[in-house]
Amino acid sequence: MTIETFLNFGILAFVFIFLWLVILSFFVFNAVRHYNKLTSGIKKEELKSILDELLGKMEVDGKRINELIKKAKSLEEDGFFHIQKIGLLRFNPFEETGGDQSFTLALLDGQNNGVVVSSLYRRDETRIYCKPVKKGKGTKYELSEEEKEAIKKAVRNSE
Secondary structure, three states: OOHHHHHHHHHHHHHHHHHHHHHHHHHHHHHHHHHHHHHOOOOHHHHHHHHHHHHHHHHHHHHHHHHHHHHHHHHHHHHOOOOOEEEEEEEOOOOOOOOOOEEEEEEEOOOOOEEEEEEEEOOOOEEEEEEEEEOOEEOOOOOOHHHHHHHHHHHHHHO
16 A cells, blocks of 8 residues: 555545534534524523423323323214114005105114114005114014115115
8 A cells, every 4th residue: 555545545534524524513503503592591490490391281281182082082982872874765565555655764873783663654554663773683573675775775875
């Protein structure tokens, strides 16, 4: 290795270190300037009390956020038990009457539980039936085709 190569390597190392120091100085200068802007006109004791107050507020805000998250989850869970899905089907069950005067109404919650209300219309009377529904199926009573279709409509309408 010649002395020229050694000097070139030394100059290259010096330039690299100099550039590195300039870059670091730039970042340190910006950080110090920003800190001075934040703390201008504030005494050391005031700064400590301000920072303690901010930390306290952050802790309180964190607790409030956790409470809000719990309430939102509770509301979401409760929402599954409210009527969310509605299906209506009009039909004509008897041939001697004209028009679709009878209907079946499915009222279901988020888990497809609820009731099916059916109204059968004839010229001289109207009968109304209500059947419980669990997970989209009849529980105690056999569902008619119209009632099953109303349940399907309710589930489809919610999607």
